[in-house]
Amino acid sequence: MSQGDGQTGGQDSPSSGLGPEAPLARSVVLIGLMGAGKSVVGRRLANVLGVPFVDADAAIEEAAGCTIAEIFARFGEPAFREGETRVISRLLEGPPCVLATGGGAYMNEDTRQNIAAHGTAIWLKADLDLLVRRTAGRSHRPLLNQGDPRQILGDLMARRYPVYAGADVVVQVSDESPDATCRRVLNALIGHLGHRLPLAIP
Numbered sequence: 731m732s733q734g735d736g737q738t739g740g741q742d743s744p745s746s747g748l749g750p751e752a753p754l755a756r757s758v759v760l761i762g763l764m765g766a767g768k769s770v771v772g773r774r775l776a777n778v779l780g781v782p783f784v785d786a787d788a789a790i791e792e793a794a795g796c797t798i799a800e801i802f803a804r805f806g807e808p809a810f811r812e813g814e815t816r817v818i819s820r821l822l823e824g825p826p827c828v829l830a831t832g833g834g835a836y837m838n839e840d841t842r843q844n845i846a847a848h849g850t851a852i853w854l855k856a857d858l859d860l861l862v863r864r865t866a867g868r869s870h871r872p873l874l875n876q877g878d879p880r881q882i883l884g885d886l887m888a889r890r891y892p893v894y895a896g897a898d899v900v901v902q903v904s905d906e907s908p909d910a911t912c913r914r915v916l917n918a919l920i921g922h923l924g925h926r927l928p929l930a931i932p
């Protein structure tokens with residue numbers, strides 16, 4: 731796993747030691763817990779890279795014709811997970827994009843294998859306080875409406891972080907602007923790929 735600490739410098743940095751520019755060949759798949767910033771940072775990253783952005787949750791809602799909360803309430807979490815696995819598999823077959831997954835997606839073995847085969851997994855790793863702050867006051871995440879959000883997020887961290895650790899790249903996120911996180915994710919991606927990328931927004 732590469733550590734995306736934001737210290738790689740810009741991709742034009744003479745000290746970066748990167749080879750010639752090559753287009754993005756595989757989708758960039760953002761993973762991490764609820765509130766880590768996958769959706770917000772993913773959209774920015776796609777704009778910078780000039781590739782489509784897809785939010786898996788939005789694609790699931792479009793396919794189902796209702797919200798994630800409604801899917802959980804009407805059909806239960808297992809049905810949501812089946813739809814999530816199918817939708818992500820379909821998206822990974824398409825041309826390279828930035829794909830923001832929902833926080834539970836990477837826990838599915840098939841999804842992990844699909845991502846390993848077709849994409850680059852980047853884990854936006856956040857501490858508990860940050861996740862609690864960023865998810866507070868939002869009601870669209872059904873898992874966080876079932877009790878104390880801090881307790882729930884803490885339990886999910888314990889279960890999921892060892893699995894998220896299988897990502898290709900890890901970027902520690904902190905209290906900074908989404909654009910700053912986006913820049914660090916881009917640098918970490920370039921460092922992992924080992925070549926420059928054509929940028930739509932330099």
Ligand SMILES: Nc1ncnc2c1ncn2[C@@H]1O[C@H](COP(=O)(O)OP(=O)(O)O)[C@@H](O)[C@H]1O
Nearest residue numbers: 764765766767768769770771864906907908911
């Ligand atoms: N640096 C940052 N990166 C991403 N999101 C941030 C950042 N700073 C604040 N936020 C806020 O955190 C919230 C959660 O982001 P979101 O992208 O929905 O998370 P996820 O998709 O991982 O659940 C959003 O309201 C977003 O505006």
Ligand SMILES: O=C(O)C1=C[C@@H](OP(=O)(O)O)[C@@H](O)[C@H](O)C1
Nearest residue numbers: 763764765787832833834871872
């Ligand atoms: O962690 C999870 O299991 C979930 C995360 C959500 O997406 P975000 O991580 O984008 O909030 C969404 O897929 C659903 O509410 C379940």
Ligand SMILES: [Mg+2]
Nearest residue numbers: 768769830832
């Ligand atoms: Mg999201």
